[in-house]
Amino acid sequence: MEAKSSSPLRPSVWSLPAGRHGLARELVSGSQRERLLYGVMVATAELGYATTTVADVLERAGVSRKTFYQHFTDKLECFLAAHQVGRDAMMAAVFAVIEHPLDDPVEQLRAVNLAYLSAVADEPAFAKAFFVEIYGAGPEARERRLDCRRELADLLHIWHSSLPGRHPEYRPIPATACAAAMGAADTLATDYLRLYPADGLVALEPDISYAILALLGLPQAADAVAAAR
Incomplete structure (x- = not known):
């Protein structure tokens, strides 16, 4: 067997031995599924969701139509199954930072933003399939995308509750303010990915952090981010 990648977004095993290999059925099925998820992601990024066909997915996955x-x-x-795997991977990057909190909550916010952007850029x-093309995949796909944004907005609201006494300009805000801030951050990232390669996405962290802090009514923290650029 040929190992492909340890990334949850890429097949852990790319090729299986031909013929009677004696491998467990679960291993073979799991490898096929991983390759199909990767195939639909790559095909959508290259061709766009609307024009991608099952044949395009099969070509990139290296499996048969019957297997699909x-x-x-x-x-x-x-496509939706692949989105779920990607979403889980991105959120794992976020929680890996949250589980090791920093003393300064603003630096914590910036670290989370950077971790998320880095995971997407990698x-x-x-990045192209699920930030840009997902909006053309129909209402269920769009709802999945918005649900991910809502989850991040909920985390942002929890983060904001840690600020009393740490920042003099702090004031309580409704959850809708966090939703608006996360919407702005998402729009910045999506617009970038429409025009530029994903590997430059991490450079948006100061802009995204500034926008979030400003929209949440924390101008001093936002100005400090701008001054540190």
Whole structure:
């Protein structure tokens, strides 16, 4: 067997031995599914969701059409499954930072933003497919995308509750303010990915952190981010 990558967004095993290999059925099925998820992600990033066909996915996954339909009913189901794997990976990067809090809550916010942007930048196909192309995949896909943004907004609201006594300009805010701030951050990242390669996404961290802090009514913290650029 040939190892491909330890990334959850890429197949852990790319090729299996031909013929009677004696491998467990679960291993073979798992490898096929991983390759299909990777295939739909890469095909969508390259061709756009609307023009991507099942044949395009098969070409990049290296599996048969029969195998595809053993795992998924159609292209959308495969796409949504791939989105879930990617979403889980991005959120894992966020929680890895949250689980080791910094003394300064603003630096904590910036560290979370950087971790998320870095995780997305490390997976260019995921970035293009699920930040840009997902909006053309229909209402269920768009709802999945918005649900991810809502989860991040909830985390932002929890973070904001840690600020009393740490920043003199702090004042309580409604959850909708966090939703608006996260929407602005998401728009900045998505607009960037429409125009530029994903590997430069981390450079947006100061702009995104500034926008969040300013929209949450923390002008002094926002000015400090701008001054540190």
